[in-house]
Amino acid sequence: MSSKYKEILGKYANARENLVSAMQDIQESEGYISPEAVKEAAEYFSISKADLYSVVSFYAQFKFTKPGRHTIKVCKGTACHVRGSGSLLSALEERLKIKEGQTTPDGRISLERVACLGACALAPAIVVDEKVHARITLPELEKILNSLD
Ligand code: FES
Known part of the structure; x- marks a missing residue:
């Protein structure tokens, strides 16, 4: 295998339970699962790309698009919601012209909603x-956005 993923895949026996x-x-190494990674992993585990996608896409943790240089995560937990996280998310979506789960076309910022961060007192x-x-x-959100390269 002349693959850039050879080292990672080689750590695992060619058995489906290791997929x-x-x-x-x-994903830890690259921040996402690229089409190239899907192709090479499918070959390594001797399954079709469609099978690999269907297994892996079951897990919400996997991302199939390249993340931006920066990631902004807005808490969707109850305490944050009650204190206006919805407005923050709307402002971000409007300002960045993307929706949650997307990355700006220039690859600068990815926007995500996440479950309670465990910092509810800071909501x-x-x-x-x-x-x-x-x-x-x-206004603080605006400052943060302006500080990101
Ligand atoms: S609800 Fe946002 S940190 Fe807990």
């Missing part, structure tokens, strides 16, 4: 590139 773990490793909270921002207001 999800191998794909998790690939509404968002996570930007793994950093939690507490009690976010719309």
Whole structure:
């Protein structure tokens, strides 16, 4: 196999029960599952690409589009919702001209909604590139957006 995924796939025996773990490793390394990764993993595990997609897409954790340079996660938990996370999400969608789950066409920012971050006292909270921002207001959101390259 002359593959860029050879090292990751080679850690696993060619058995279907290892498929999800191998794909998790690939996603960890690249941030998503590329079409090339699907092709090579399907060959490695001797299954069709359609079969691989149907197994892997069962798990919400897998992403099939390349993430942006930055990721903004808006909490959809109850405490954040009550304190206005919906307005934050709407403002982000309007400003970035994308919907949750999408990435700006220039590859700059991906927007996601996530379950309770466990920081309810800080509601509404968002996570930007793994950093939690507490009690976010719309002007603060604007500042954060402007600070991202
Ligand atoms: S509901 Fe948002 S952090 Fe818990």
